[in-house]
Every structure is written in C-alpha cells, then in structure tokens.
Amino acid sequence: MDVQPRRNTTQKRVILHSVEQLGCHPTAVQIYNAVREMLPRTSLSTVYRNLGILVDQGRIKAVKGTGSEIHYDHNTGEHNHIECTICGRVCDVHVNPVNIETLNPETVSNFIVLEVHMNIIGICPECAEH
Amino acid sequence: MDVQPRRNTTQKRVILHSVEQLGCHPTAVQIYNAVREMLPRTSLSTVYRNLGILVDQGRIKAVKGTGSEIHYDHNTGEHNHIECTICGRVCDVHVNPVNIETLNPETVSNFIVLEVHMNIIGICPECAEH
DNA sequence: ATTCGTAATAAGAACTATTCCTATTATAAA
DNA sequence: TTTATAATAGGAATAGTTCTTATTACGAAT
Structure with missing residues (x-):
C-alpha cells in the first residue's frame, strides 16, 4: 500500500x-x-x-x-467499449453513462454499486462491407 | 456447422x-x-x-x-450480472435492458450493434457487513 | 564526474485456465 | 447381443500472464 x-x-x-x-x-x-x-x-x-x-x-x-x-x-476517462465480433477490434464508445443513483437497490440484489460497465458487441463498418 | x-x-x-x-x-x-x-x-x-x-x-x-x-x-434468459469486488461472487441482476434502437449510430462508431452487456461491480450484502 | 544502493531489466521458468490428443469405455442402433 | 463410434479419463499441449534471478543502469549522494 x-x-x-x-x-x-x-x-x-x-x-x-x-x-x-x-x-x-x-x-x-x-x-x-x-x-x-x-x-x-x-x-x-x-x-x-x-x-x-x-x-x-x-x-x-x-x-x-x-x-x-x-x-x-490510454483513454482513462469515463467511456464504454464496442467490440467487433469479426475482427476483434475494440473501440471507444460514448453512450450516456448509466446513472448509478437510478439503479434500484432491489434490482441489483442489494449490492453497493461501484461501477457500471457497458460492453457492446457488434460489427465494425469495415467488416460490415465484407 | x-x-x-x-x-x-x-x-x-x-x-x-x-x-x-x-x-x-x-x-x-x-x-x-x-x-x-x-x-x-x-x-x-x-x-x-x-x-x-x-x-x-x-x-x-x-x-x-x-x-x-x-x-x-443456467439462467439463459436476458439479464445482467453484478460481481462482488471482495468475494468475487457473480449474481444475476435485472436492470432495464438497454434498448439497442435508442443507441445513436454515431455514438457507437457506426458499428452494427448486436448485443449490449451491462456488468456491474459492487460489494455484496455479506461482504458489506464485514 | 564518480561511486554506490537498489529499482528495473532480460531471459526464461512457472503458473493458470483451457483446449487438444489418444487409447479405452460405453451408449444406443441394428 | 453385437457393433460402430461418440464420449470418456488421463494427461500433454497451448496461450496468456506472472514470477524468479542474475545482471544492468538510474539517480542520489558523494
């Protein structure tokens, strides 16, 4: 420490x-x-x-x-990631962050919520056009 | 196949x-x-x-x-997970699913979005009370 | 500038989680 | 039953990462 x-x-x-x-x-x-x-x-x-x-x-x-x-x-700011299922590339994505305050404690099994990560899976523009 | x-x-x-x-x-x-x-x-x-x-x-x-x-x-339905940073346990969580339609293509780097996974990190009730 | 203690390094062994290989076993179709 | 072969046990192989150790080099104090 x-x-x-x-x-x-x-x-x-x-x-x-x-x-x-x-x-x-x-x-x-x-x-x-x-x-x-x-x-x-x-x-x-x-x-x-x-x-x-x-x-x-x-x-x-x-x-x-x-x-x-x-x-x-190297981007240490708050953001999420999207990954291409075809080429495996991982890119930054700026989606409205989930507001932790809005998560009902009941729905999160009474955990103390620290972070919410959103991982999006998709197909990148390059791979989309074959 | x-x-x-x-x-x-x-x-x-x-x-x-x-x-x-x-x-x-x-x-x-x-x-x-x-x-x-x-x-x-x-x-x-x-x-x-x-x-x-x-x-x-x-x-x-x-x-x-x-x-x-x-x-x-074994739960194959649509749901997300919350993981305890202390004991490592992974539990099911039912958060309103992110509607893929609402994601602006620009914000997702023009990917074709297939799936959105939400991973929540927190502290479980047992670990919270030492 | 030179010395010197030790943090950082190169090289490769060890480790961990998973996948692969092969001789043997056992399922289920005939 | 017999038989073809899918599935198994056991262990080797692999991939990604971490650890070990003798050596190097940073930078603080001469």
Whole structure:
C-alpha cells in the first residue's frame, strides 16, 4: 500500500508512448512488438510489468473483451467499449453513462454499486462491407 | 456447422445438474468438484467439453467476470450480472435492458450493434457487513 | 564526474485456465 | 447381443500472464 520509488526508464516511456500511438486498445503482445521496433532488446515481462505499473498509477486502463487477452487503453476517462465480433477490434464508445443513483437497490440484489460497465458487441463498418 | 449426434451420458446429465444446483455462476473447477462428489472418476476435460456443448446448445451461458475464469450460468434468459469486488461472487441482476434502437449510430462508431452487456461491480450484502 | 544502493531489466521458468490428443469405455442402433 | 463410434479419463499441449534471478543502469549522494 505504500508507494515505491519509481525510476523513469526508457522502456517505461516507450511502452506508454506505444499504448498511446497504437490507439485502438492494443494487447500486451501488440505493444511488445511496437516497443521492440524502438528498443529491440525489450522483454515481454518488462512490457507486462510496466503495463501493470501504469494501470496501478491510473495512467492507462486494462480492458477485457470477449477474447482471452487483456487490452490496454490510454483513454482513462469515463467511456464504454464496442467490440467487433469479426475482427476483434475494440473501440471507444460514448453512450450516456448509466446513472448509478437510478439503479434500484432491489434490482441489483442489494449490492453497493461501484461501477457500471457497458460492453457492446457488434460489427465494425469495415467488416460490415465484407 | 452440421449437428453431431449427441449421446445422453451420465456425465453430461450430472454436469448440467451441477450448474443448476450450484446456482450462483460456478466456474469449471467448482462444477468439476461438485460432479466428482457424484462421479469421482470424471475428468476436468470432460467437464469442459460438456460445458462447451451445453453452451453451444444454448442450455447454459458462459459469463466472464473481472477474473480470468469463465463462469457458467443456467439462467439463459436476458439479464445482467453484478460481481462482488471482495468475494468475487457473480449474481444475476435485472436492470432495464438497454434498448439497442435508442443507441445513436454515431455514438457507437457506426458499428452494427448486436448485443449490449451491462456488468456491474459492487460489494455484496455479506461482504458489506464485514 | 564518480561511486554506490537498489529499482528495473532480460531471459526464461512457472503458473493458470483451457483446449487438444489418444487409447479405452460405453451408449444406443441394428 | 453385437457393433460402430461418440464420449470418456488421463494427461500433454497451448496461450496468456506472472514470477524468479542474475545482471544492468538510474539517480542520489558523494
């Protein structure tokens, strides 16, 4: 729970930069490939460790789609995601957020509601036109 | 894409029965443990294979939470899920479904919207009272 | 600038959840 | 019954992620 000292390493900077550059919610391996174009000796575990640190620091978000890989999102603001069933791409979506206050406690099994995530599944424009 | 003949085996019946009995969205391993109390020689791969068949047949649903395991749900009707951040339990929730028609195509990046899933994160009543 | 403690790294082993493989078993049709 | 083959048990293989350890390099204090 206490904050460790953090060094500002080249790898960390390039990893964050790659998440931002790749844009559309890359996976760890996609980030790894991008990073290795600039720093060819970077290891996958370094990518995973730094992604974990960046998530802990709230500088990026980890996003789960329908697949088994974790996607990383540099957009830390409130938004939802839409995933293409065909190509697997994950995009940002701005739907009116569900107001937690409006959820009747009875309907949510008397849980204390913390977050409401909306995941939309669909077909992206590119895949829609074959 | 053609339908294979399916045999009605004891294992398949006990696996479906366990998903129903365990109720609150068990994982494959939880189902495996329950099944082995009745059929001690059942293997984990048999559990996975039959869960896959049951999902394909629409008799149960596969549900992903925040964790890495897949949960199985005998409630095949339209509903959403709420997950406790503390104990990890996944429960059914009946929130007014999001009407796909009301989603502005612009706001959903011009995707063809197929499904809208709402995942709620919270604290369950048991965990709330320490 | 140089030294030095230690955070971060590279490389790969280990782990976890799931899927696949294969010889054997058992269902149900003939 | 017999028989063809779907389903099984057991375990190997895979995929994605996390962990381990000797080595490297950041940056604070000389």
